[in-house]
Amino acid sequence: MxxxxxxxxxxxxxxxxxxxxxxxxxxxxxxxxxxxxxxxxxxxxxxxxxxxxxxxxxxxxxxxxxxCKRCHPLEPMAMADPAIATLLAALDERPDYRWRESDIERMGLDLSTVRRSFKRQFGMTFLEMARQRRLRDGFETLAGGGAVIDGQLDAGFESASAFRAAFLKLLGKAPGKLSTDPLLFADWVQTPLGDMVSVTSASQLHLLEFIDRKALPKELERLNVHAKGRLGIGQTEPAAQIKEELDAFFSGSSSEFQTPLAYHGSEFSGAVWDALRKIPAGTTRSYSDIAVSVGRPSAVRAVARANGANQIALVVPCHRVIGADGSMTGYGGGLWRKQKLLEIERQYLSEKARENHHVTD
The missing domain is CATH 3.40.10.10 (DNA Methylphosphotriester Repair Domain)
Incomplete structure (x- = not known):
């Protein structure tokens, strides 16, 4: 931008x-x-x-x-590069096809040129664009007890090394290194604002993050250490519960989250996260407001650090914290998501409260 x-x-x-x-x-x-x-x-x-x-x-x-098929927002990129136009048209025709490099070569296109063009125009390669959903398919195969090779094929990866690299980037562990006797279980969560990863034990939710959050690999690494290397994938009762509660949240039927949580942070951070959970959906608070609520009015910067260290997105609603001047502040999931979450939560305000309360866009 x-x-x-x-x-x-x-x-x-x-x-x-x-x-x-x-x-x-x-x-x-x-x-x-x-x-x-x-x-x-x-x-x-x-x-x-x-x-x-x-x-x-x-x-x-x-x-x-x-x-959009009326205003064609991709058209300027396509007009600037015939290769982009060709591939976007092919993707429109076969959106569910598992595209590979060999497909691009058969179309008479140079792989390195296509890679540079898509990176420059979209911030991702054509294969990343086409395969984004495929990794989820492979993840779900493994979560269901399938073999690594089955997960690789379901994800549409030509090579085992590429599949391992994709998992390593996402979870910090290659598929073959995931624990077969986990203490913590990673699960894939689909939402209208992008896919997320949850990590749960048999009784609590330890992490809920958007998969494109930059801090996610380090957060997962710390959880793996906490579990003494026993991080795997699969579903638990808390994982199923948080999916149901997220569905209710995005559908507009409930803003309540009852899934038991496990905090990983200092006592002060835990107090801040508890304070965040008390902010009603559809309203916002400043960092100084939170500092006062936890009895440390001068600890505004420490509150901001705790806010940024939260690894249970949406449930611990750090997106409800804005600047003292009403401006939007940083959010690990992206400011556009923060804005959208605040817009979604307006529906949970009563009509009178909606008239009296202003949420900064």
Whole structure:
């Protein structure tokens, strides 16, 4: 992103006005349709609460949105590079096909050129774009007790080494190194804001993070050490419970999370996380508010560090903390997710509270 995005209200007004100033710099992702568009799209305008604004096409794709067939937001990239146009068209025709490098070569395209072009335009390679969902298929095969080779094939990976590398990047352990007698179990969680990983014991939730969070590998490494190397994959009662509660949260039926939690941090951090859980859905607090609530009004920076160290996203709602001036602050899952979560949670406010409370976009 080459510039800071304006606030949500400004961008929504630009969308309504079909403002051309933001072409190529901002895209609107529409939750009700699963599509992302240019702000100048001629289609009927979505409701404000269904809109999330992102700065790059890559972010939109990573968030699980597909390109609009009316305003064609991928067209400038495709027009700039015929190889991109060819592959995007092929992907549209066969979205479920397990694309491989050999497929690209058979189309008469140079692998290194295609890789550079997609990285430059989308922040990911074509194969990463096409295989993003496949890793989930392999994960679920292993979680169900399948062999590593079956997980590799289900994930659409040509080589065992590539499959191992993908798992190593995600979980910090190759499939063959995962414990066959785990104390902690990793599980894949699908949400409307992107896939997540949960880590549970037989009785508690230890971690819940978006898979693209940069801190995830180190968090998983620490949990593996905590479990004395016995980190594996599979489902537990807490894993099933958190999936049900996340489904209820995103569907608008409940903002309550009752899954038992296991904190990994200092006593002070635990106090901060407890304070975060007391913030009602649809409302926000500042770091100084939290510092006062835990009896340490001068410990604002320490509160911010504890907030950033939280590894149980959504359940411990660090996304509800904003700057003292009402501005959005950093979020490990991405500011666009933080904005969207706050928008989603407005539905949990009473009508009177919604009128009286302002959530910063």
């Amino acid at each position: 080459l510039f800071d995005l304006p606030d949500h209200d400004t961008l929504y007004e630009a969308l309504l006005a079909r403002d051309t100033r933001f072409n190529g710099q901002v895209y609107v992702c529409v939750a009700s349709t699963g599509v992302f568009c240019r702000l100048t799209c001629p289609a009927r305008k979505p409701r404000k609460e269904n809109c999330t604004f992102l700065g790059t096409v890559g972010e939109c794709l990573e968030a699980g949105y597909r390109s």
